[in-house]
Amino acid sequence: MKEMLIILFSAILVDNFVLSKFLGICPFLGVSTNLKSAMGMSLAVISVIEIATALTWPIFYFLLEPNNLSYMQTVIFILVIAALVQIIETILKKSIPSLYRALGVYLPLITTNCAVLGVTVLNITKSYNFLQSMVNSLGAGVGFMLAMFLFAGVRSKVDHADVPKALKGLPITLISASLVSLSFFGFKGLIEKLFA
Amino acid sequence: MNMLYALTAAAPSVALPIIIITVLSLALGIAIVIIAKMFALPVDQRFDDVRAILPGANCGACGYSGCDGYAHALADNQEPNAGKCPVGGPDVAQDLASYLGMEPPSFTIEVAQVMCQGTVEHTKKRFEYSGTLTCTAAHGLFSGPNSCTYGCIGFGDCAVACPYGAISVENGIAYVDRDRCTACGICVKTCPKSLIYIIPKRLNTYAVKCRNKWPGAQTRKNCSIGCIGCKKCYNVCEFGAITMDGPLAVIDQTKCTQCGKCLVVCPTHAIAKGLMSYEEIHGLPTKAQEQVQAKTAG
Numbered sequence: 001m002k003e004m005l006i007i008l009f010s011a012i013l014v015d016n017f018v019l020s021k022f023l024g025i026c027p028f029l030g031v032s033t034n035l036k037s038a039m040g041m042s043l044a045v046i047s048v049i050e051i052a053t054a055l056t057w058p059i060f061y062f063l064l065e066p067n068n069l070s071y072m073q074t075v076i077f078i079l080v081i082a083a084l085v086q087i088i089e090t091i092l093k094k095s096i097p098s099l100y101r102a103l104g105v106y107l108p109l110i111t112t113n114c115a116v117l118g119v120t121v122l123n124i125t126k127s128y129n130f131l132q133s134m135v136n137s138l139g140a141g142v143g144f145m146l147a148m149f150l151f152a153g154v155r156s157k158v159d160h161a162d163v164p165k166a167l168k169g170l171p172i173t174l175i176s177a178s179l180v181s182l183s184f185f186g187f188k189g190l191i192e193k194l195f196a
Numbered sequence: 197m198n199m200l201y202a203l204t205a206a207a208p209s210v211a212l213p214i215i216i217i218t219v220l221s222l223a224l225g226i227a228i229v230i231i232a233k234m235f236a237l238p239v240d241q242r243f244d245d246v247r248a249i250l251p252g253a254n255c256g257a258c259g260y261s262g263c264d265g266y267a268h269a270l271a272d273n274q275e276p277n278a279g280k281c282p283v284g285g286p287d288v289a290q291d292l293a294s295y296l297g298m299e300p301p302s303f304t305i306e307v308a309q310v311m312c313q314g315t316v317e318h319t320k321k322r323f324e325y326s327g328t329l330t331c332t333a334a335h336g337l338f339s340g341p342n343s344c345t346y347g348c349i350g351f352g353d354c355a356v357a358c359p360y361g362a363i364s365v366e367n368g369i370a371y372v373d374r375d376r377c378t379a380c381g382i383c384v385k386t387c388p389k390s391l392i393y394i395i396p397k398r399l400n401t402y403a404v405k406c407r408n409k410w411p412g413a414q415t416r417k418n419c420s421i422g423c424i425g426c427k428k429c430y431n432v433c434e435f436g437a438i439t440m441d442g443p444l445a446v447i448d449q450t451k452c453t454q455c456g457k458c459l460v461v462c463p464t465h466a467i468a469k470g471l472m473s474y475e476e477i478h479g480l481p482t483k484a485q486e487q488v489q490a491k492t493a494g
Contacts, residue, residue: 059220067212076220083224087231094235 002195004135007128010191011139017115018147019181024115028147032155038148041107045140048088048110049119052081053137056120057130077120085110115144128154130189151180205423242296243271249291253283255359257380270296282306282379306379307397308362308372310354312389313346313405313468315367318421335388342368343418346408348391354383400454404429404445406466411443429458 016021024045031041056077064070089107090102100107110116120141123133154176163172227250247267254262258280260269269275269294278292283307293299325341329331331353339345348369355370357362362376363383372383374397381448381454391407404423412424437451438458445467447458459469 033367063216067216069213069216072216076217077218079224083228090228090232090235094237101224190313 004132006191006195007132007135008139008142008160011136011193012143012146013184013187014189014191015142016143016147016184016187017118018144019119019184022181023118024113024144025177026109026155027113027149028144029170029177030109032148034130034153034156035152036148039145041147042141042148044088044092044107045110045113045115045144046138047135048081048084048113049116049144051084051122052077052116053123055080055084055134057123057133060124073121073124077117081110081113081116081120107162114139147180151177154180199300205465243267245295246270246292248282249295250281251284251288253359253378253380254402255283255378255380255382257282257378259380269319282381285378305397307374307377308379308381308383308388308392309395309403310348310370310372311391311393311403311405311407312344312346312348312369313421313466314342314344314419315369317367319343319347319368319419321339332388344387344408344415344422346406346410347422348389349417353388354386354392357382357386396449398454399439400456401449402447402452402454402456402459402467402468402469403449404447404466405468409442409444415443421465424464426463426465428461429467432457432461 004017008190015021018028027041027045031037059076059080060070060073064076085108089100092107119137122194123136126136128136155173158172158176167175201364231476235330247263250263250267254264256262258266260266266275266280270278276298277285278298279289281288281292290408317452320343322338322343323341325334327337329351331340331349331351334340334349334351340349342349348364350368350370352363354372355365359380359382360376360378362373362378363370364373365371370392370393376398379394379397381394384390384394386392389407393403395401395403406419406421406423408419408422410418410421410422412426415422415424423444425440425445427440427445427447430438430440435451435453435456437448437453439446439448445458456469459467480481
């Protein structure tokens, strides 16, 4: 149990996928303009990550590794994730059209989202078992959500700030993203002490 | 199948990955198809039909992002006016209205016009301009090289912007080809002098083809065909269609009855009729043609 908590919280805080590993920056910058679509995007990412892990872990350990095909992991994982996103997009379009429209182009972008692929690959390289992988994926997803929410808040402040003309728009967004990212370095070493 | 056996026998290490990928792709593909069928959305046939009726110029003159935007608004019943597409003209408006079951829209055919007649014969150059040959750049440098700082610069930003090739620059000012112009309004936004206006396309449309706001004397000095603000047309108009915007007469096209009195009294020929120039109306050779004739004679 303690081990699971360590995995969960280090994935959320210490090894935050967006702010410490710098994965999934594209939706992080693109959809964090308002809280509502940030929420939707995070939920979509969490569900895609979870389902992707649940599918890729067995595929790797029951299909690829016994046949000495570990080198095919990237190709197969991308295939699975792309298909998953397609399915989720179809379901969202029908069930929650407003969310579908709010996410816009960023939903198909999850297909090539390095955060999703990164989590599934890291689960294998860290040789987690199935349960650990699922917990790690959940942590990654929640970490993504946390980063999105924090940054959406920062952005709403930046929008009203008097920014120098040359830095307006994307430049100031990237600068504030780096500052938020800096703050996450404060979590280094926290988890081990917490559960020690 | 024979090929697969041959492959398996020849290179078993290649066959297995191929089989795995094929099977996995097939399974995922089938899953996608099943989900897509389960969550199929009813396709809006109206949108496709409306989109097909629209001309597809995507110029945005209707006020929407393009033909798709307008078609969406029409198909979703958010837009009650079927006559917003100037490119398609009355035919498209009629088709749209009958397809969507709306009132037939009243559609006035419009055309863009450059409100300046200050050709090289009528104006002078204040200085030689040798910068970037666009109106916007020239406008930024002391409002352009022409003696009239309100007039057409004639580098043809509008001609470049026009998606229909309807604008050409002759004798230093831009002309709109009446037959090609669809009144989409892109040139109106492009002109740095805001000289281009959309007016009703009638052979007897009267327009003050000048936009300068100088006092009459200064206008006289700089352009021989500009509006000098003498108010003669203002006083002669019985319908109140002409208003004075400072020292500049402006004709309200909605009030104008095309009686033609203003054209007669205008001392500088700043008022043009039927979207034609002064010389065209009176059947006179233009100054450019005269010069050519003089050269050939001499």
